[in-house]
Amino acid sequence: MNPFGAALVVVALVAVATVLGLVYRSRQGLFRDVADTETTVLTPADVGSQVPFGPAATLVQFSTEFCSRCPGTHRLLSQIADGRPGVAHVDVDLTHRADLANRFGVLQTPTTLILDGAGRVHARVGGAPHRADVLRHLDHLAGPESANPLTASHLPGSPHAQ
């Protein structure tokens, strides 16, 4: 191939990789609402957790040991859970639980499930979630009477805010 054609192929490859990257970025942290009809009630045992779920909501995070964004997501979600009464954060390490990865169809880490107080799955987030999206969903779960600035103001500003 002549140098011009070769350069064209190289440019095309960069373009394809850029498109792949933009698609990946646009899908990061996307919330998928889980329809009420297909919800099943989860218990802590279902995700191998020894700690109880929160009476108001539970953030179930799936991680592995080889996951660059899991520690950051862990900090974000535990910080959110700390600032909200009745909200628990459970981090499940799939390295030891391939069965759970298959059961919940986890294709990327972190993946987060948002459960209501009864353990029903309301939303699923692929990739690192955004703080505002999680808070909005927790407000939605808590009902309109709880969605006031007072609950949100308990949360300290993240030193790692992007």
Place this chain on the structure above:
Amino acid sequence: MPSDSSENRATTPSPAAPPRRAPVDPRGPRFSAAITAVLLLVVIFLSLTGASVAALVLLAAIAALFAWGAFAGVGRHPYGLLFKRFVRPRLAPPAELEDAAPPTFAQGVGLFVTVIGVVLGLFGLAPAVGIAAGFAFIAAFLNSVFDYCLGCQLYLLLVRARILGRSPAAA
């Protein structure tokens, strides 16, 4: 502020288990991936223009650098040292440090892909050099520009295929 007291650990050890290697600035591996991506583009260009030997030699060199990162850890990789010495002093301190295990695993994935290209190239299959470099380029480019961790994704899929990871504790 986050306090460890309220963290709920579902399984042990958690992902926040003590890292086996010193944590790294997450921008270091992305800086290294950028250099690697450019070198891989040169391999592809050489391969397409018929400079097969030069392409093979350069891909072998890249594979050797991947091996360095995979076995010695990204912190001791030449690009990592370059980053620490010349780039990081010019940047603001990182928002957070990252465990060195995921980028080190990613170096192993890069090593695997490039070695396939080098071996096939040595057996006379010249186009394999460019094709392997193409796949490695996409991974390195996405890592560098979009902070995508292919190694993390592959690790999860290998766990799900029961090739890696451990089965649930019997107890």
